[in-house]
Amino acid sequence: MEWDKSATLLLEKVPPFIQKIVREKVETIVRSRGKSIVTEADVVAAREGFMGKSNPQPPKQFINNEKFSILRKYPKYFDKDGNPVLYQIKPCHGAEVNCPFLITDPKILVQKLQNRLKELHFTEKLIDKIKGQILPHHTIKIAISGCPNSCSMPQIKDFGVYAVEPVYVDTETECIGCMKCVKTCREDAVTVNNNEVTIDKEKCVHCGMCARVCPVDSIKPADKKYHVLIGGKVGRHPKFALDLLPEADEATTVKAFEVCVDIILSNKTEQRFRALIEQQGIEEIKKRI
Ligand code: SF4
Ligand code: SF4
Ligand code: SF4
Numbered sequence: 001m002e003w004d005k006s007a008t009l010l011l012e013k014v015p016p017f018i019q020k021i022v023r024e025k026v027e028t029i030v031r032s033r034g035k036s037i038v039t040e041a042d043v044v045a046a047r048e049g050f051m052g053k054s055n056p057q058p059p060k061q062f063i064n065n066e067k068f069s070i071l072r073k074y075p076k077y078f079d080k081d082g083n084p085v086l087y088q089i090k091p092c093h094g095a096e097v098n099c100p101f102l103i104t105d106p107k108i109l110v111q112k113l114q115n116r117l118k119e120l121h122f123t124e125k126l127i128d129k130i131k132g133q134i135l136p137h138h139t140i141k142i143a144i145s146g147c148p149n150s151c152s153m154p155q156i157k158d159f160g161v162y163a164v165e166p167v168y169v170d171t172e173t174e175c176i177g178c179m180k181c182v183k184t185c186r187e188d189a190v191t192v193n194n195n196e197v198t199i200d201k202e203k204c205v206h207c208g209m210c211a212r213v214c215p216v217d218s219i220k221p222a223d224k225k226y227h228v229l230i231g232g233k234v235g236r237h238p239k240f241a242l243d244l245l246p247e248a249d250e251a252t253t254v255k256a257f258e259v260c261v262d263i264i265l266s267n268k269t270e271q272r273f274r275a276l277i278e279q280q281g282i283e284e285i286k287k288r289i
Contacts, residue, residue, distance in 0.1 A: 001027045006040035018097040022046075067127065071134050086123040086139040089114060090157075094146035103208055104163035104224050106144035106152070112254055113142060113159075117261070125265050137235065137272060140264060148205045148227070155240050156232040158273045159260055161253060164246075165208025166222040169197045175218040181210035190219075206247075226253045230260055230285070231274040239274055242282050245289070252289065259288045 003011065007026075014022050026046045030038050068084065071077045079085050091106035093099075117123070122140070130138055143152040145162035154160020175195040182190050189203035190210055197218055199210075211221040225247040232241030245256055263276050263285070277285065 001030065001036060001038060003038040004040070007038045007043050010040060010043045017100060018093075021097055067130065067132070067134050069133055071136065074136065077136075077139065084123055084127065084134075086126045086134070087117055087142065088139065089142040089144070090152045091143075092145040092147075092151040094151070099146065101147040101149055101207065101209070102163075103147045103165045104226075106146045106161075106163070109144050109161060109226070109250065109253065112250070113144075113257055116254060116258060120258070120261055120265075122261060122265070129265060129268075130270055138270060140261070140273070148207050154229055154232070156234050156238070157229075157241065158231065158233070159257060160229040160232055160241050161226045163224060164206035164227050165211070165224050166206045166247060167199065167204070167208060167211045167219050168222055169199060170218055170220045173216055173218045173220075176216055178215060180213040180215065181219055184209050184213045223249070225249060228253055228256050230256075230282075231277040233272060233274050242277065244282065244286065256289045259285060 011019060011023060011026075026038055026043055029046050030036075030042050035042075071084070076088065077084055077086065089110050091110045094102040095105040095107060126138065127134065140159065141157040142159045143154040143157040143161070145152045145154055145160075148162055148164060150160075150162050154162050175192060175197050177192060177195045179192060181197070182192055186207075186209075187200075187203045187205055189200040189205075191198045191200075199219070206225075206227075208221050208224075211217075211219045226245070226249070227243075228245040228248050229241035230244045231239065233239050245252065248256065260273070263280065264273055267276055
């Protein structure tokens with residue numbers, strides 16, 4: 001199928017390892033419309049569909065409720081039945097595109113956090129708590145990434161998580177000096193001298209890639225974990241999220257999330273989560289987990 005120049009330029013901006021999948025998806029859509037040339041508009045429409053932004057359902061309920069006079073302009077804050085949903089959970093697309101960096105499918109944790117928000121009646125309680133109009137910044141933003149590359153941007157969300165795969169050197173298994181680990185590590189964290197392997201813990205980001213390429217398992221992966229960050233925000237005074245837990249298992253991550261939700265719901269003010277964290281101190285929050 002032919003691609004016009006603008007469409008080709010857009011495709012070239014897609015990361016190389018998913019270009020083939022994106023090309024196939026776009027061409028399938030264009031073909032189903034009876035067209036034979038892909039245009040820029042086709043690529044943009046396909047991208048929005050892929051990101052879940054297509055066909056937003058307009059809110060049916062709460063349409064006359066003054067509290068929602070601002071929020072109802074944004075379909076993303078309402079489910080398909082028109083009920084408000086005062087949280088956004090954004091996973092990366094690593095699992096869908098067979099991303100070579102993927103450590104853990106982010107959708108697993110997305111499902112758990114979504115379930116907890118429903119069980120805790122987060123949306124209903126937040127609606128009760130906010131006295132005036134509900135604004136987009138009152139809602140909680142969550143992002144989960146399948147590896148430290150953090151494509152869903154957990155560093156600028158209220159609650160952000162990325163999967164990590166710590167590694168360790170197995171001194172019982174002899175290194176053959178192939179240097180694959182050194183070439184693979186983007187952080188320059190691995191050194192091999194006379195077949196002796198060292199990993200610089202300060203530089204290592206726990207992506208697990210060196211263990212994957214080692215042909216003799218001299219470097220081994222430890223248990224997969226989650227790195228949890230809280231309090232990231234954009235807006236007038238943007239702030240990167242703070243490290244809460246560098247290596248948490250799933251249960252601890254969910255517990256940390258519950259603590260954060262409780263901090264938001266139990267505070268009587270309408271301050272942003274970052275301000276609440278700074279008042280309480282992150283160390284106090286850690287003690288509650
Ligand atoms: S965060 Fe990692 S796993 Fe997810 S899409 Fe990006 S590179 Fe792939
Ligand atoms: S886990 Fe990743 S960052 Fe750490 S040493 Fe291995 S390749 Fe480098
Ligand atoms: S990849 Fe494995 S065998 Fe090769 S140099 Fe690194 S630790 Fe040694």
